[in-house]
Amino acid sequence: MKKNNNKFETNAIRTQLKRTENLEHSVPLYLTSSFVFEDAEDMRASFAEEKERNIYSRYSNPNSSEFIEKVCQMEGAESGFAFASGMAAVFSTLAALLDSGDHVLSARSIFGSTHSLFTNFFPKWNIDHTYFKIDALEEIESLITPKTKIIYAETPTNPGVDVLDLEELGKIAKRNKLILVIDNCFASPYLQQPIKFGADLVIHSGTKLMDGQGRVLAGITVGSAELMDKVYRFSRITGPALSPFNAWVLSKSLETLAVRVDRHCENALKLAEFLEENDNVNWVKYPFLKSHPMYEVAKKQMKAGGCVVAFEVKGGIDAGREFFDSIKLLSLSANLGDSRTIVTHPASTTHSKLSVEERAAVGISDGTVRISVGLEHIDDIIADIAQALG
Ligand SMILES: *Cc1c(COP(=O)(O)O)cnc(C)c1O
Numbered sequence: 001m002k003k004n005n006n007k008f009e010t011n012a013i014r015t016q017l018k019r020t021e022n023l024e025h026s027v028p029l030y031l032t033s034s035f036v037f038e039d040a041e042d043m044r045a046s047f048a049e050e051k052e053r054n055i056y057s058r059y060s061n062p063n064s065s066e067f068i069e070k071v072c073q074m075e076g077a078e079s080g081f082a083f084a085s086g087m088a089a090v091f092s093t094l095a096a097l098l099d100s101g102d103h104v105l106s107a108r109s110i111f112g113s114t115h116s117l118f119t120n121f122f123p124k125w126n127i128d129h130t131y132f133k134i135d136a137l138e139e140i141e142s143l144i145t146p147k148t149k150i151i152y153a154e155t156p157t158n159p160g161v162d163v164l165d166l167e168e169l170g171k172i173a174k175r176n177k178l179i180l181v182i183d184n185c186f187a188s189p190y191l192q193q194p195i196k197f198g199a200d201l202v203i204h205s206g207t208k209l210m211d212g213q214g215r216v217l218a219g220i221t222v223g224s225a226e227l228m229d230k231v232y233r234f235s236r237i238t239g240p241a242l243s244p245f246n247a248w249v250l251s252k253s254l255e256t257l258a259v260r261v262d263r264h265c266e267n268a269l270k271l272a273e274f275l276e277e278n279d280n281v282n283w284v285k286y287p288f289l290k291s292h293p294m295y296e297v298a299k300k301q302m303k304a305g306g307c308v309v310a311f312e313v314k315g316g317i318d319a320g321r322e323f324f325d326s327i328k329l330l331s332l333s334a335n336l337g338d339s340r341t342i343v344t345h346p347a348s349t350t351h352s353k354l355s356v357e358e359r360a361a362v363g364i365s366d367g368t369v370r371i372s373v374g375l376e377h378i379d380d381i382i383a384d385i386a387q388a389l390g
Contacts, residue, residue, distance in 0.1 A: 001072040001079065008190065009258045011073040016251070019291040021171040022235045029248045030062045035280055047185045062143050063247035067206075070254050072222050073204050074189035080222035081232050084186060086205025087113050088240035089219030093203060094150070096229065096234035097179065107134050107164060109157035109362040111183065112350050132176040135293075137168050154183040156298075158336075159370035160363035161186075161285045161310050162272065163294035166301050170198020185209075188337075190261045191303045200224050202230075206220055207243075209307065210335030211253045212260050216246040237379050260339070260375065265304035267381060268373035272309045279387040280319075281311040282367070307337055309371045313389070317366040320345060324369075326388035329380060336372035341381050 016027050035054045037043035045051050054060050068080040083089040094117070098104070106118055108131040118129040130143050134157065138242065151173050155164040166182065173180035180195040187211040194202050204210060206218030219242070221231055235241065242250075260346065265288075269351045272286035284291070287298035288305030298305065313323045324332060330341045334349050344350065346364045354362075 012257055013255045014072045015073050017062050019149055028169055028315055031246050033057050051163045058239050058241050061244045063244040064242050067247040071220050075193050076195045077222035078225040079228040080220055081235050082242035083240045084205055084242055086218040086219040089203050089221045090114050092235045092240050093221045093231050094199040096231045098127050102149045103145050104129040104150045105148055106131055107153040109134050109160055110154050111158055118381035134162050134164050140172050150179045150181055152181045156186045156287055156306055159310055161308050163287050163298045165297045166194050166197035174198055186306055188261055190257050193298050193300055201227055206250050214335055214338040216249050218242055218246050218250050263375055264307035267378045268307050268309050270378050271373050275311050278369050279316050282314050284311040311369055312365055312367045320367045323388050329384040341374035342372040346370055
């Protein structure tokens, strides 16, 4: 990626493919599986990687390249690869970097499928892991073994919206020569750029705030050119590449990321403040509420608090069910970062595979509600939640 002095919003719009002879204003869709060669020498040189060009869409495609370039600009990364889903990005990135016998130190509170990858699948390839508590980063160094290669974390976390100190994690990784991988999905590149704090690789599920309208699945990893080369070598062989159509949708979506996320955050903060005052609510968590235990850290590393608010309905599981059954306007769904506000019950959906103890360890009670605050008018969002709580 070539750095420039343009602001975030400008790069999100003006980073785009060169125009074709048709002089199109908006970048066209390149639905092609492969690309042709001029002659025998071109073919040889292309496969020998003596020139940078598209060969086959499993390796690269103009629409994917545009999407990757935009995210690299946003995250301050050297290079990237785009995947068919966030989990394809998580799996391929880790599988590309880890060898049999290696050890990963991961935060306890991570996305459910990532947790399952560490717990249920990596042991098959003799890849070990230890979970560290997110409120005790000072313990991390005591958990490092000679086999440890990667520190893995998300912030804010799902669904507890806890915040981890990225600067602290960056220092620990540097001191111990470990690779720091951050899943930055909950913040989006607009609110937080982990590379500034020492992350080596940043992963996103593009399905969430990046698309922002609940249409496509996508994932992306960006970071140092050296590590991304390993991720690219693995991915071009194993085939988790993003489809050109989804890449094209994502590149358009990123043009409006800043304005959308600004409104998501404004709405989420207003809803969090409303919930804090409500008598039927036990607790509320949102990174930019002063009552959040990591409020100062959130202020230091994030531009705003994000789109997700977590809270607990008073009255346990029965009151929780009644709350969900009373929602009229908003969606009961498991996605997040959508223009539509989504209300989720983690204990019976996204985290239902965890035991009660495991759920408690990541801050989920039976009554925990996760709301991904959308772009409807805030008065209508609050009105629906208020009547359901009543
Ligand atoms: C959704 C999500 C993922 C997985 O992304 P998919 O696109 O659903 O595969 C990974 N990490 C976090 C934090 C997520 O919210």
